[in-house]
Amino acid sequence: MDYVIEMLNITKIFGTLRANDDITFQLKKGEVHALVGENGAGKSTLMSILFGLYQPDLGEIRYNSNPVLIHNPNDANRLKIGMVHQHFKLVDIFTVTENIILGMEDTKNGFLTLENSRKRILALREQYKLFVDPDAYIKDISVGMQQRVEILKMLYRDADILIFDEPTAVLTPQEIDELMNTIKNFKKEGKSIVIITHKLSEVMAVADRCTVLRKGKCIGTVEVKDVNVDILAEMMVGRKISFDIEKKPAVIKDEIFRADNINVFNHEKNKYDVQEVSFKVNSGEIVGIAGIEGNGQTELINVITGLKNITSGKIFFKNHDITHASIRKKLELGIGHIPEDRHKHGLVLDFNLAENLILQSYYLPQFQKYGLLQKNEIYRHSENLITRYDIRTGSGSISKARSMSGGNQQKAIIAREISRDPELLIAVQPTRGLDIGAIEYIHDKIIEERDNGKGVLLISLELDETMNLSDRILVMFEGRIVAELDPKKTSFQEIGLYMSGSKKGVIADET
């Protein structure tokens, strides 16, 4: 067979975790091969082994049927293997050209010469229709452009085997279409491509074959034309799942939250992160904020929850002006916050589960008397939430948060926030990095809150999630809200245009 890369019986162990357990992965010459699996299934580990970032504990890698050892990325480059990482490895303050040649610069008498490199980059750009300005600085170009720079970097090194790690996570729908076309072009040129992803629609659109991993094990390799999304999903999760979220029509009540002309100035970058943002949330509805990462969503939420100071504007909650209220005051008034970064903000990882579950309420009479913690009550509370929210841990309430899985950490945060019975729930990226079971669960809980007559503000970078859950969608671009849309009447394409700033809408002035 004409396999260009064969990874045979690869095993990689981190501590007690078998990240890759006896995985065999074979890449044919000139095919697009998708590597799918949930978070933590071992996809990235496997490809990092191929790229020389990790060494396998057991197993063998063959290149054109010859066994090879790949000790580091330079070895991988020599074998013409290139990789676009999920988080780009670019130097912000260098130009596109400088980034592409980094590590293999042309020099003349010890001085850098860019002219030849620039010509080659322009040629590659024409050949593959990857339009970027070679003289632009990385910090000034969009995320989609940065990805093109990463791709050009591989091509500049004559890579024939291209690995893409979750390439669509940061792109708008239009950019995703473009990327898919680029990948098809590569295939025509005879390059072999691996795409790591968990989005099955992309697999169906572009891949020839697909290898499914689950919990470090290889479930199988299939021809994409022989299967459909449901079969792949079942292979990936291990059971049948439904992608549709069932929800009743929203019963919208009074206004609960209003943001009035919020501005947030960033002194480091000397620009506004958030500009003139006004919106409101009613009881009984889910308002979703869509947008590409870094368009002011994080700053907006930080200002609303009090983690950051507001530059100007007003925030109202239940008709109270809470613009300058302390975080504790906001929590006591009834705002729940599922934070974007659960390790940084959501949990104290060195505390145990019970201690984490009282993080905002430890001072209430329920949990303390004369300043002494009421351990019995705290553990009863914790046991109660563990059963009600199905939090699974190694040793119950006394498990350290650090030792819990991502999904259960998130469940703990959600249990804590919802059990405080907030009237406004702010959920930022509530399902990031979780497996499908946990995602379903969290979506159910969020909808349940809405149906209980609470207001929900949802911020997510996954457009599917925003579309499926929200009753109303606001789109943010460069710190402004550029559109307000009804998810039933809009399309991914339309939202994509707003997200990339190509279209600017009129925000419905509903009163």
Add this chain to the structure above:
Amino acid sequence: MKLKIILAKVWKSFKGLFQMSRYQGAIPSLISIGFGIVFGILTMFIIWILALTKVFNTTNMPEFFYGVAVLLAGGFNEGMDSIGDMLYAAAPLILAGLSVGFAFKTGLFNIGAPGQIVVGGLTAITIGLKITLPAPWHWMLALIAGVIAAGLWGLIIGALKALLNVHEVVASIMMNYISIYTAFLIIKGNNMVNTQTSQTLQLPASALLPHGEVALFAYYDMNIGIIIAILAVIILYIVLNKTTLGYQLKAVGFNKDASKYAGMNTKRNIMISMTISGMLAGLAGAILIMVSGKYFQLTKEAMMAEVMSVGFDGISVALLGLSQPVGALFAGLFLSYIRQGGYYLNLANYMAEMADVITAVIIYFSALSTALYALVKNRKIKFEALKKIRISKRKQEIKERGEI
């Protein structure tokens, strides 16, 4: 009925004492103590061999086996007398360790303990010399004033950190120097100095820590310092583990961002934490100085060697005791024990500084040991997992061959 419940509770916590899993955290410390002692004995052995082979010419031939015996016997060398000495010397070490360890627990590095000890001692001396009061009230007032003054000294560092974002290590080191010269200024300016010896005057008996006449306390040097230290350990244990204050301080120490997110006042917590840490160091300073025959010697070098060194030892104690109050108790006792051993080493013609060599090695190892221990443990787990896989593969191969 109520008594029964209390008894059951006591029994439960007593049983808890014997669960080995509770002590797993101490393993790295015990390993490094082992390493330190082995290293010390090895050094003594090399010295002995060098002396035997006449590489060193010495009239006082070191006696290796006797030396090791003396060193290991530590605080038990001279019976009750040396036990008393050991406990007396341990008290300030334990308190300094508590001070540094408490700050560690709440995410701060209080390298300012030496300065806070000076301030605590200075205040105790001033109250002792300048105020006349009958016995129990006098020493109590001196002790409490020392604690409060040092707490305020710590608060300055905490406020600089919380309000102006000055790193506590930088502020601490500067405050250490300020403390020495402030002490000289106050002592000289208020006629509290013996101009002949350039030492502070002897404190009146009413301002000295009581000796008592029972059991151990009847011995020379021994005073109630150790009891105060043990009380401090208990109080700190309760504060850290049982109160909302301790919960908050630990939360801020472990994760400042999450504490802020949860509505805690992180700035106030940093200031409280530094104040408590300063108070503990002040207590160490007062206990150190409120003893017959103890003075402040008014030169920078002497202050560094005799007073401030206790604060630096506190860092070692906290490190060895894993920043736990109970850990500081045992680490302080151990440090004092091995120093007593060193003190008697000259009987075997070794230098007393052997004890310091051992302590130094222990500190190096305990700084590394947690990481090393985790590394070794992970390696072991991985190795065993790989072994299992290999065995099962081999079995499968044999089976397949058998079927053919």
